[in-house]
Amino acid sequence: MVIDDEAFDSVMKERLTLIGSWAALVAGFTGEHVGEPRLIVTLVGPPLLHVDFKFVRVSDFAERVEDPDILWDRDGGLADSLAERPPTTSVPDLQRIEDRFWIWVHYGATKLGRGELFEVIGFLGYLREAVLGPLASARVGAAPRGVRHLESIAPDEARDLRATLCGYDRHEAGQALLAGVRLYRRWLDDTGAAIERHRHAERLAVRYLHDVIDQAS
Incomplete structure (x- = not known):
């Protein structure tokens, strides 16, 4: 929903009321949990349908990672703004990931060593x-969106990711952590990205993970 800049603040206060006038609103909440407070996540119906309503200023409309389908454009201005500015390509920040990854691996290994398997299972989901x-x-x-639609857009990679799943079992959890490390190494190497690799941290974190797995077996 694209709003004139001068009306945006007042519209933001009335979003649920507006949505309720457009559809049979069952429930709705704002999207701070995904870092997008402009979003309203709703159920409408019955029959129940999940609909996300994102409210943006006209001046922000062209900032995007992909082109939307415009359902209604009062004067053609929305289409013109898209034509003037191409989408921004979204790619993973590989250096940011590498700066953190081996600390995360150590974290997962400590939880495994303590037998906190719910923590390990949740951590694997985060990875x-x-x-x-x-x-x-x-x-x-494809644009990075966590694991959304991965089975359809990257079926081979999705199949590889199955190795990072585990049940409530210490041995399975350890093997799933190792599988995550192997996939990260291989997929990062395949990018050929010129980033600073933290090899010392990598060696120590992986050695620690192996030690924890050996002690638990």
């Missing part, structure tokens, strides 16, 4: 969402 999913998407030229 797929924040690291491995975006790398998998980048391998096929």
Whole structure:
């Protein structure tokens, strides 16, 4: 929903009321959990349908990572703004990931060593969402969106990611962590990116992970 700049603040206060006048609103909440307070996540119906409503200023409309379908454009201005500015290509920040990855691996290994398997299982989900999913998407030229649609856009990588799944089992959890490390190394190497690799941290973190796995077996 594209709003005139001068009306934006007042519209933001009335979003749920407006949505309720457009559809049979069942429930809705704002999108701060995904870093997007302009978003309203809703259920409408019945039959129940999940609909996300994002409210943006006219002046911000052209800032995007992909082209939207415009359903209604009062004077053609929205189409013109898209034509003037191409989408911004979204790619994973590989240096940011590398700066953190081996600290994360050590964190997961400490939880495994303590037997906090729920923590390990949650941590593996985070690695797929924040690291491995975006790398998998980048391998096929798709925008990084965690693991969303990965089975359809990157089926080979999605199949490889199955190795990072585990049940509530210490041995399985350790093997899943090792699988995550192997995939990260391979997929990062395949990018050929010129980033600073933290090899010393990598060696120590992986050695620690192996030590924890050996002690648990």
